[in-house]
Amino acid sequence: MTQTRKKRLLWALCLAALALFAAAMVWLHYQQLCATGRGEDPYTSDLGQHLYFAQSGLIYSATSLLIGPAYAAGGKLGIALLLAVFHLAAVAVFAWGLKAALPEWSLPARLLASFVVNLAQAVYIPRGGYWYQGTVTGTIYHNTTYIMLAPFALLAVLWFYRAWQGIDGRIDLRTWLIYTAFLTAATAFKANLIFAFAPALLVLLIADFIRTRAKNIGNEVLMGCSVFPGVGLCILEANVLFTEEGSGLRLIFTTEFDRHALLWGVFNEAALLGLLRSLPFVAAVALLLRWPAFGSFRYKFSLFLFAVAMAEALLLVEGGDRLYHANLWWGPFICFWVLWLESVGIFLKQALAKPKSASTVLCGMALGWHIISGVCYLVRLMQGVSYNVPIMTYHIGF
DSSP states (O other), rough: OHHHHHHHHHHHHHHHHHHHHHHHHHHHHHHHHHHHHHTOTTTOOSHHHHHHHHHTTOSSSHHHHHHHHHHHHHHHHHHHHHHHHHHHHHHHHHHHHHHGGGGGGGGGHHHHHHHHHHOSSSOOOTEEEEEEETTTOOOSSSSHHHHHHHHHHHHHHHHHHHHTTTTSOOOOOOHHHHHHHHHHHHHOOOOOHHHHHHHHHHHHHHHHHHHHHTTHHHHHHHHTEEEETHHHHHHHHHHHOOTTTEEEEEEEGGOOOOOTTTTTTSSSSHHHHHHHHOHHHHHHHHSSSSHHHTOHHHHHHHHHHHHHHHHHEHHHHGGGGGGOOOOGGGHHHHHHHHHHHHHHHHHHHHHHSOOOOHHHHHHHHHHHHHHHOOOOOOHHTTTTTSSEESSSOSOOOO
């Protein structure tokens, strides 16, 4: 088979897979909206609620500015099509992010890899708690704002890497502006990325200040200013969302709550098992492929970013009626997706090397476990099962 024919076949396979995925997302989101409209939502999605907010004038996210016109133009199908576009955009951006690790791979090959690895969910284990409840994953099917956040969040981080390359010399102003614009746009859809990104960047800038003995202050100030537009948006969003007395962010240790009703964290068995089931692949890469992993600035930053998001989610809660919404956990979700990109890139790069090590094989088995579990989860979801799919029972004795 000639090289040209192979490339055409790869493109055909890639486009067929993406078209099937897009059709599945349109069908799923349309069914979610229809179920919400009937007052019975087996999918337990947020789409209907977010549409209601947009129609009632509660504008706290750029999502409201898009789904309102989409619904006016095409009804429920219009919103479903819009969300499918964002799902495809997330796959495309992830594929672009893989280019740094796999520069020799063609675009259709990277798109296929991106599509497959982003089907992954927390691994299935018998009697392991809810399939989704308490887990951390980068691919979400039920939350409108997260679906729209995902491509912009990853674009922001990828352009940050580009801007940071000039930290010891001259930061390219055009690159900095693009990075800042994507970070601001991501915050406009959902504030969780910048909640973790701003503190992580601050630590990075302090470390650079110490390393250079204040000789790089101009570049450090410029990089620090990139978060100001997003922080301004966070203040505007907070003024819309936290209007009731007692609402706002607070330390979890100062708040009374039912630990079994808090579905994320380490406060009940299902949530703890969910966290453990989320991490086999990224943990395998960190432990077994640690030398290539920790030799990469991108990997180290993504791991630190995820750690900051996890710390915030574990230590902070929203007060008032929003206490059990667990909205701080969207930070670990989106930051996990950034870490997922770097972990997948490192694994695939090592998998292409010869000879293959036992560590790489074990990482591949963990990744396959995630992907198979994710496909099974998506099939169940499309059958009308809630995204909180029970795995038998989570009571296993502790």
